[in-house]
Amino acid sequence: MDFKGLADRLGLEKEEFIELAELFVETGSSDLRQLQSAVEQGDVQEVVKKSHSIKGASGNLGFTEIFGVAKDVEANAREDNLDGAVGAVVVIKEKIDQLAQAINEKA
Amino acid sequence: MATARKKSTKKTIKPGKDIIASMAEDFKAKLLKLVEQGIKNLTIDFKGVNMVDSVGLGVLIATHNSLDSVGGELTIKNVSHDIYNLFMTMRLDQHFEVIKAG
Amino acid sequence: MNDKQNLTILLVDDEPVGVKVLEKTLQKEGYRTISADNGPLARRLASKKQPDLILLDIMMPGEDGFEVVKLLKKDPSTAYIPVIFLTGKDELASKMMGFDLEAVDYITKPFHGREVVARVRLHLKLSLATNSLIESQAARLRQIQDAQTSMLVTPEDLPDAGFGVYYMALLEAGGDFYDVLQISDDIYGYFVADVSGHDIATSYITSAVKALLKQNCIPIYQPAESMKMINNVLKEILPEDKYLTACYARLNRDKKCMTIVNGGHPPVVYLPKEGQTRLIEIKGDVLGIFSDVYFGVQDIRVTEGDRFYIYSDGLIEKPGQRKVWTEGLDDLLKACSGLREIPIRKSVERLKDMLLEDTIGLEDDIVVLGIEA
Incomplete structure (x- = not known):
């Protein structure tokens, strides 16, 4: 994970960026848990909200893969469509775990 | 050479000494008079000028501004090496024409 | 002897990572920041702290950005604070009609540090210029008098x-x-x-x-x-x-x-x-x-x-x-x-x-x- 490159993109120092990435792991994981139960319960409104949140946070930090997946979930959910949402949750979880590991390695 | 006297808007003057505070007042008055008389293209020959101080520079720039406002131009020629460097550092060569000596 | 000339920016977004990114970006440029994650709190802070500029997310649960701005404009203590909307690109298309009046500008997410800084500067300058025209002459003279004795x-x-x-x-x-x-x-x-x-x-x-x-x-x-x-x-x-x-x-x-x-x-x-x-x-x-x-x-x-x-x-x-x-x-x-x-x-x-x-x-x-x- 190229933290320095992502940091430069935002005009921040690497350490500051890692701090933000840690925050994202925290809030993103929490949003993801809520997203997962929303999907399981078929609560479309909630799916929109949570995926929007994850999309925003990941987008700001330049985590484009998570951003892309969350964006699709949000767009579909706005059309009352939860197809692929279950799979998306799995992918996002994997990416966040990878991120957390990369942060630990830098620490 | 005799030529028909026309009112020329060009003039060259040669102070022949350092352009500094002690002579600035008189020098300024002289330059002002020339502009008032309708001189548009004024050339100052710096032969014999070894030093220009901040007051002198002020007079030169003010003269340039006056000429500029009537569509005229200031040229300073025969400028010594040191004074040329000074003018360059202060970007004066971007405002009026500065010609090195020799 | 020399006061800090701190300008304060209020950040309003329910998404905490985005707020932190903005905080860091703006603080590095020398601005002070305060933040709120919902509309009512944002309005209270705006009234109390009188920030010089507000960056406001549109998509928030409860009061969304548009409602917040309407209410800010109604309150004389906050009516003149410039507001810049923060919005995702998709929302932009569907919400365009809401824009014409309430906010001065918008910044799309994801943020690009340079764009944020540039927009913020621009609107602060405009706002300061309009607000201070009348006061500037008097203030200038007062300052000169003070400076002479220091x-x-x-x-x-x-x-x-x-x-x-x-x-x-x-x-x-x-x-x-x-x-x-x-x-x-x-x-x-x-x-x-x-x-x-x-x-x-x-x-x-x-x-x-x-x-x-x-x-x-x-x-x-x-x-x-x-x-x-x-x-x-x-x-x-x-x-x-x-x-x-x-x-x-x-x-x-x-x-x-x-x-x-x-x-x-x-x-x-x-x-x-x-x-x-x-x-x-x-x-x-x-x-x-x-x-x-x-x-x-x-x-x-x-x-x-x-x-x-x-x-x-x-x-x-x-x-x-x-x-x-x-x-x-x-x-x-x-x-x-x-x-x-x-x-x-x-x-x-x-x-x-x-x-x-x-x-x-x-x-x-x-x-x-x-x-x-």
Whole structure:
């Protein structure tokens, strides 16, 4: 994970960026848990909200893969469509775990 | 050479000494008079000028501004090496024409 | 002695990572930030803290951005604070109609640091210009009066500014002037100017310059812009043949960046902690006499311990010799190289001693300002 490159993109120092990435792991994981139960319960409104949140946070930090997946979930959910949402949750979880590991390695 | 006297808007003057505070007042008055008389293209020959101080520079720039406002131009020629460097550092060569000596 | 000119920005977004990104980006530029994650709290904060600008997310649960703005405009205490919407690109398309009135602009997410900073600056400038037109004349005069009774700032006044200064005026009405301003927690401005001539009119000018620095050297203006604005006012108030040379250095110790703007002033000496001493030669017009001006700028990455010396030409002109200051630069460089081991506050007087054997026969004021990153 190229933290320095992502940091430069935002005009921040690497350490500051890692701090933000840690925050994202925290809030993103929490949003993801809520997203997962929303999907399981078929609560479309909630799916929109949570995926929007994850999309925003990941987008700001330049985590484009998570951003892309969350964006699709949000767009579909706005059309009352939860197809692929279950799979998306799995992918996002994997990416966040990878991120957390990369942060630990830098620490 | 005799030529028909026309009112020329060009003039060259040669102070022949350092352009500094002690002579600035008189020098300024002289330059002002020339502009008032309708001189548009004024050339100052710096032969014999070894030093220009901040007051002198002020007079030169003010003269340039006056000429500029009537569509005229200031040229300073025969400028010594040191004074040329000074003018360059202060970007004066971007405002009026500065010609090195020799 | 010098107040911070802090502008405060209110960040409103229910998404915490985005808020933190904005906080960090804006704080680095010298702004203060406060934040809220919902509409009602945002409005309360806006009313209480009177921020200078609000960045407002549109998509929030409960009160969304549009509702927040409507209510802000209804409240006279918050109606005039400029608001910039934060919005995802998709929302933009579907919500365009809501835009025409309430917010001044919008920034799309994901944020790009530079765009955020540029938009914020622009709208703060516009807002300040409109709000302060009426007050500015009166304020300006008041500041000049205050400045006349205050002395030149000392290193003890601003211990975190990391500078040392030596100042000697030829006459009571010194033509040389310096100032150090705290622009934000990590950003300091260092200014040295030399007014042409040595008559009584000079002291009024240095007071005016001090006031102008305070007004114009604030985070929303780039250093070169600050100098331009100062030039424009000086052109109005100075006699037609008076000018000043000036050098303005802005050091951001957080970003580790030094920006130097030169207005016809002798070159700054750069003493990196490791490496060769060198001159920073930047071309620029003198101030207060030309209407169309250009000031050269240089940005330098610094590391802790790097030093800069800004001085007036009195330091390098040889009294009694009929020469211009451009010739004294080699001696200056040599002398500066010998200053490394000396603490910054002492080094300035030492430099003067090395270059000027005695101050009898002095023909000009002397300022030496040493800055340590």
